[in-house]
Amino acid sequence: MITSLLHPTPHTKIMLATSHLDTLGEELDRFLSPYEGRIDLSLFPGEHQSFSLATFHKTFSIKDYRSPAGGVPRDYAAVIVQDVLHNHETPQKFLQLAYRTLLNASEIIIVQKNGSMEIAEVEALLDEAEFRAINAIGGLIDGHEVIVGKKMHMWGKGL
Numbered sequence: 525m526i527t528s529l530l531h532p533t534p535h536t537k538i539m540l541a542t543s544h545l546d547t548l549g550e551e552l553d554r555f556l557s558p559y560e561g562r563i564d565l566s567l568f569p570g571e572h573q574s575f576s577l578a579t580f581h582k583t584f585s586i587k588d589y590r591s592p593a594g595g596v597p598r599d600y601a602a603v604i605v606q607d608v609l610h611n612h613e614t615p616q617k618f619l620q621l622a623y624r625t626l627l628n629a630s631e632i633i634i635v636q637k638n639g640s641m642e643i644a645e646v647e648a649l650l651d652e653a654e655f656r657a658i659n660a661i662g663g664l665i666d667g668h669e670v671i672v673g674k675k676m677h678m679w680g681k682g683l
Contacts, residue, residue, distance in 0.1 A: 525551060525664070525665075526548065526551065526552075526604065526633065526635065526664065526665065526670070527551060527552065527555040528664070529602075529631065529633055529661075529664075529670075529672060530555065530601075530602055530631075531601075532555070532556055532559040532561055532601070533559065533601075534559050534560060535559070535560055535561065535562070536556060536559050536561040536562075536601045536602075537561065537562045537563075537564065537581070537599060537600055537601060538552065538556070538561070538562075538563055538564070538600055538601055538602040538603065538604065539563075539564045539565075539566060539593060539594070539595050539599075539600045539602070539603045539604070539622075539625060540552065540563055540564070540565050540566070540604045540606065541565075541566040541568065541586075541593040541603065541604070541605045541606065541608050541622070542565070542566070542567065542568065542570075542572075542604075542605075542606040542607065542608065543568045543569065543570035543606065543607045543608050543611060544570045544571050544572060544573075544606070544607060545565065545567060545572035545573055545575065546572075546573055547573075548604075548606060548635075549563070549565075549573075549575050549577065549580070550575065550577065552579070552604075553575075553577040553578065553579045553580070556579045557578060557579055561579055562579055562580075562581035563577075563579045563580050563581060564581050564582045564583070564584070564594065564595060564599075564600070565580060565582070565583045565584065566584045566586050566593035566594045566595070567583060567584065567585055567586060568586045568589060568608050568611070569586070569587075569588065569589065570607075582594070589608075589611045589612045589613050590612075590613045590614065592617070592618060592621040592622075593605075593608075593618070593621070593622060593625070595625040596625065597624045597625060598624070598625070598626070598627050598628075599625055599627070600625050600626055600627065600630065601626075601627055601630050602626075602630055602631050602632070602633060603622050603625060603626060603630075603631075603632045603633070604632075604633045604635065605622070605632065605633070605634045605635065606635045606636075607635065607636055607637060607640065609634055609636065609641060609646065609649075610636055610640040610641040615649055616649055616652060616653065619632070619649055619650060619652075619653035619655070620653050622653075623653050623654060623655065623675060626675045627675075628675060628676070629674070629675065629676065630674070630675050631672055631673065631674050631675070632650070632655060632672070632673050632674075632675070633670065633671075633672050634646055634650075634669075634670065634671040634672075634673075635665065635668055635669075635670055636668060636669050636671075637667060637668055637669075638667055638668060638669055640669075643660045643669060643671060646660075646671045647660065647671060650671065650673040651673075653673075654675070655673030655674060655675060656673065656674050656675075656676045657672075657673065657674040657676070658671065658672070658673045658674075659671070659672050
């Protein structure tokens with residue numbers, strides 16, 4: 525479960541950038557509800573299931589795969605990117621802007637269908653965007669690869 529990678533505190537706020545809102549939204553809702561957490565959604569073009577969940581806070585409808593995810597600087601404890609990065613026209617710029625939305629010492633979690641993008645390429649993009657402690661995690665979600673990077677305080681642009 526993706527929630528095993530999150531470290532919630534009261535009022536934790538995360539961003540889910542996705543090309544297909546699915547049961548991951550429900551999983552995050554169940555996990556964050558006891559903490560009174562909030563989830564902002566950046567919905568990229570694709571098919572999205574309709575949910576009305578207590579933790580859903582703001583929804584940004586993203587018009588195309590040239591645009592960044594929604595959000596404001598230093599607002600999120602985690603950004604989860606689900607099947608967006610490999611479709612994005614400028615994945616490096618997308619990651620740089622996602623980096624700015626994270627609080628210091630926070631994670632970006634890339635979830636993609638197996639083989640969508642080479643893991644080494646994703647890791648290189650994350651490194652170039654100043655994410656550190658980059659790891660690929662196999663077997664966490666059937667049929668998907670998970671790559672995690674951390675925004676470190678006082679490293680790179682992590683001020």
